[in-house]
Amino acid sequence: MRLTSSSVRGASLSCSTLAFLLLLHCCHITSILGQKSDSALSVVENTEGAEREGVDEEEAMVDEGDSEVVHPTEEWQTLKPGQAVPAGSHVRLNLQTGQREVRLGEEQLKYWTQEHRGKEETQSPFSPDELKQALKKIKEDLNSESKDTDQQDSVASKFRPLEELKRDMAQLDLLVETDVQIMRRLLEQLNSSNLTTEQRLSILLELEYMVHQVDNAQTLCSMGGLQLILQGLNSSDFRLQESSAFVLGSALASNPAVQVKAVENGALQMLLTMLATTPPLRVKKKVLFAVASLLRHFPYAQSHFLSHGGLQVLSELFRADGGGVLRTRIVTMLYDMIAEKELISQAGLDPMLDGSHEERVRQYSKVSLQGELLEKGWCSLVPQLLESTEHDYREKALRALLAMAPVCLEQYRSDSALLGSLLSLRDQYQEMVQSEMILGEENGYFAEIVELIDALQVKIK
Template sequence: MSHRAGLLSAAAAAAARVNLLLLLLAVLFSCSSLSDGVPEFALTKIEEGDIKDESGKEPLPEDDADPEDLEVFYPTHQWQTIRPGQAVPAGSHVRLNLQTGEREAKLPESEDGRSETREERRRKRLGKVDVDANSFTSQELKKALAKMKESEKAERKAREEEVRKKFRPIEQLKEEFEKLNVKMETDYEIMVQLISKFNSSASTLADKVAALYDLEYYVHQVDNAKDFLSMGGLQLVIEGLNSTEATLKEHAAFVLGAALSSNPKVQIEALEGGALQKLLVILATEQPLPVKKKALFALSSMLRHFPYAQQQFLKLGGLQVLRSLFRQKGMQTLHVRVVTLLYDLIMEKLLLEGSPQEEQAAEKLHQYEQVRLVPAVVEQDWCAAVSALLGAPEHDTREKALKTVSVLMAFCGERYRRDPALGTALSLLRSEYEQLAAQEQSEGDTDGYFSELLGSVNTVIQQLR
């Protein structure tokens, strides 16, 4: 019995050892399965604060370690021990070796059972990039990064140099502007300087003429003309009409006409300053044609839309002065200007009479009633002087004459009907403009200039019947 009991005891002990071995294998298999199921992740730093490296020294704390100095773990198809501080690439299989207590890693298996190479995994993530990371050390990677930074710096410097060639630096521009001594001046300041230059006894004739030439540009603006009046420039220019120098009188009249245009305040001041009398003297006496042109321009600017000035013009015999220009030699270019002025003055009153009678318009119409322009035109035989311009070679002169004849028809109708020369001139004009208008229409211009002139001729002919 004792021998049998010993055998049973030995068998039980052997069975216990086998069970312990099976339990240990199960634990190992479970740990290996868990390590194979670890998901892919970015570079993983092994934190083993209590594990020493091969030299027996404790690794640096995580805060003191330089991230660029971390050693990268390069997995293979075999399990390898991960040293402290190494970074494990994403996708690697990691496990804990229970026998040694160390962490191990290797490359993952591919779908066909073989281990995926580093190149295959990198191709999956990066496409066509064929860089083998195993061929570079951390120092080589640092050098490559430094070269990339140097290359980027060189490219940026090249771009800056290219921009610098196209554009001058702001410092250089500032220096150039300082050398030019650029200073912005207002129109008022410029006119003050020009008036001072014109009025200075030290200025030459050329200086005075240049000052007047520049002033004419500025006084075209209504506000500038008012400033010109307030600073005494208008009276200086009016006095310049008395100059013995023809060129000075010419430019003084030019500035005066520019300042008077559509500026009632300046018109009143000029009339009270004696400008009307001085202009009529220039037109009535022997003067060069350019001087009389500018004087007629100034006179027209003063009379338009200013009935009181028109009334004074008639009292001073201004209409006779203009009529004398038709008898002077070399003044043909002024004839159409005079006729245009008469047409404008007559039409002003006619248009005002046909407009609604507002309070302001009624007052102005009362002023125009004091202007007896049309009776003076008929009395001084302006009817014949105007119709004679129909024989001029210029189409512009004919146009102005046709319009004025049509306006004067109500006052000169009997005179025109007894004038055979007028009928002949109108017949010739109609024949000429019929041909020119037909040529315009053949070219596709149905409302051309010559068609309008033909209409004016037919209107006058119709009025004579």
């Protein structure tokens, strides 16, 4: 095929036109890219100081006048105009929405491994504001403690040391005495023959207050004070007898060391002698208190009490007492002795107990209290206390009768007065129990007395 000159010229013109149009299009694109766009992106340094290599052409850029930096995550996020992203992030244009999106780059994704994420989760969940408030509170607490310390120092500065006070008192002829010094001074005064009865009573009152402490009572014995107290029992003045017996009973209470010293110095015989004579009622009350303190938890003294006719002395005192005050104290003392021995005997069945307890069981086995009570007529004496109008007296009598039942049961069954008293008392107290229940007291005091009566009646039947 042959081309004419006109055809060649037309083809040349078409190529020139096409080349010109392409050139214009490239210039237009260049001018567009050269213009500053509000949404143009530029690379910025990573805000965390990390530098990445091998990122794509779409790696993080930021507006030159940026005011906000977006922190990418593993998921794509939409970028708003004017927002900046750290270097190393991946940015793309979403063709469906026409919006730019950003997420972490590959190196950043490697950094956020599961292990690192676990470490981040264990970090403190508190916000910076909360941490600031906590720090502020710590500082306030420290300031408060400092103020408290300063206040304590200020208060302490207002008082003087004890040694300094003692020196000043010595200069003023004042003496700070210990209990031992006070007791020594009191015993020296008590041993003086120049004191009046009132002064002796005052000294005995001070001693009674001090010997309630176990150490002071033992110190009293070591200073020879026990002999002075026993001499007071032989005084012709009933007031001195009463006060001396009171001091002795207080010193003996729950104090084995003093109990031993008292028995060795003949205190038990002196007390029984006083009960057998006819001193006033108030003296006998204090003497009974001293006897009970001496016998409690002391089987050796109990054996001596029985061998020296103690139950006979108490029976005569019981018969002579019409008011019931001494009777109640005597019956209570006998009940305590019976219950004490019973508890020791039951505990003695335990094979794990030590040798000292075995010795106590052996000593209590020598105290034949139950047989002595039967022999001395106490099985018929104790029921007489039920005739009292005092509920407390009746309760103590019922407890003693139950404790004595193993040796007195036959006499109980033949004692018509006792059986009649039990029936009458049960009816009387049953009505009181009904009154207690109306008031909302289901297990009151009178219900307890009814239970004691029922228990005794069951034993007698």
